[in-house]
Amino acid sequence: MKSIRYFASLLTLSVLMAGLAASCAPRPIASSSADVKSVAEGRPVAEGRSQNAADPTGFVVLTDVVPDVLLEIRYYSTFNFVGTRVDGYEEPIALMTREAAQALKGVSDEMIARGYRLKIWDTYRPQVAVDHFCRWGENVTDTLTKQWFYPYLDKDVVFDQGYIARRSGHSRGSVVDLTLVDMKSGRDIDMGYGFDWFGEESHPDWTKGLTEEQISNRMMLRDVMLRHGFKPITEEWWHFVLVNEPYPDTYFTFPVRRL
Numbered sequence: 606m607k608s609i610r611y612f613a614s615l616l617t618l619s620v621l622m623a624g625l626a627a628s629c630a631p632r633p634i635a636s637s638s639a640d641v642k643s644v645a646e647g648r649p650v651a652e653g654r655s656q657n658a659a660d661p662t663g664f665v666v667l668t669d670v671v672p673d674v675l676l677e678i679r680y681y682s683t684f685n686f687v688g689t690r691v692d693g694y695e696e697p698i699a700l701m702t703r704e705a706a707q708a709l710k711g712v713s714d715e716m717i718a719r720g721y722r723l724k725i726w727d728t729y730r731p732q733v734a735v736d737h738f739c740r741w742g743e744n745v746t747d748t749l750t751k752q753w754f755y756p757y758l759d760k761d762v763v764f765d766q767g768y769i770a771r772r773s774g775h776s777r778g779s780v781v782d783l784t785l786v787d788m789k790s791g792r793d794i795d796m797g798y799g800f801d802w803f804g805e806e807s808h809p810d811w812t813k814g815l816t817e818e819q820i821s822n823r824m825m826l827r828d829v830m831l832r833h834g835f836k837p838i839t840e841e842w843w844h845f846v847l848v849n850e851p852y853p854d855t856y857f858t859f860p861v862r863r864l
């Protein structure tokens with residue numbers, strides 16, 4: 606029942622938001638600390654690859670490579686913590702580097718055989734979207750989505766606690782936010798807390814208050830992603846990075862639209 610009420614509330618919010626003008630904002634969620642760290646580490650750049658941040662060569666439309674995925678591109682919709690469509694999301698599609706998309710194909714094929722489809726919330730995220738998240742984070746008076754995404758958090762800590770960062774690994778094009786849908790019921794499996802929940806409950810290893818099923822569902826997603834070349838982060842059960850990402854130091858800027 607809780608999840609049904611939650612979903613109904615979000616739908617209501619989405620409708621309410623649809624009529625509002627977009628204003629501010631940045632983003633990201635705890636992936637920030639990991640992102641900043643990766644930049645500081647100065648990992649080597651893959652040789653011979655485009656490093657022009659405006660050049661989408663090397664990217665593909667995810668559904669061209671993995672036709673089976675379900676798309677729920679939250680930042681194209683108003684059903685997200687900003688409460689408006691996010692800058693840079695011009696079409697409700699998912700772009701990724703070819704390498705990351707091919708790795709996801711392996712995940713999808715395996716999970717379909719086991720009765721699940723992948724539901725994609727976000728993949729490549731242009732820098733302008735991250736900038737939008739940041740504007741949202743700086744505007745502490747805008748708490749329109751608080752009750753759905755950060756009810757127990759004071760908004761003025763979103764930068765310090767790593768929920769919003771100036772850069773996101775998503776802009777490198779080899780990161781995915783996803784969950785699993787049970788093909789029998791047609792519903793998302795129960796992970797306990799949803800996408801972009803600002804709180805420790807989103808940590809993949811969080812167990813307090815979760816059911817055995819929720820914990821095992823999180824581990825099922827984690828396990829399959831790791832076996833197909835992705836690595837997790839400590840803050841978000843839904844976020845994975847391709848281990849051998851082809852553009853580890855490039856934060857791309859082109860918008861999300863058909864290539």
Ligand SMILES: [Zn+2]
Nearest residue numbers: 636781782844
């Ligand atoms: Zn993410």
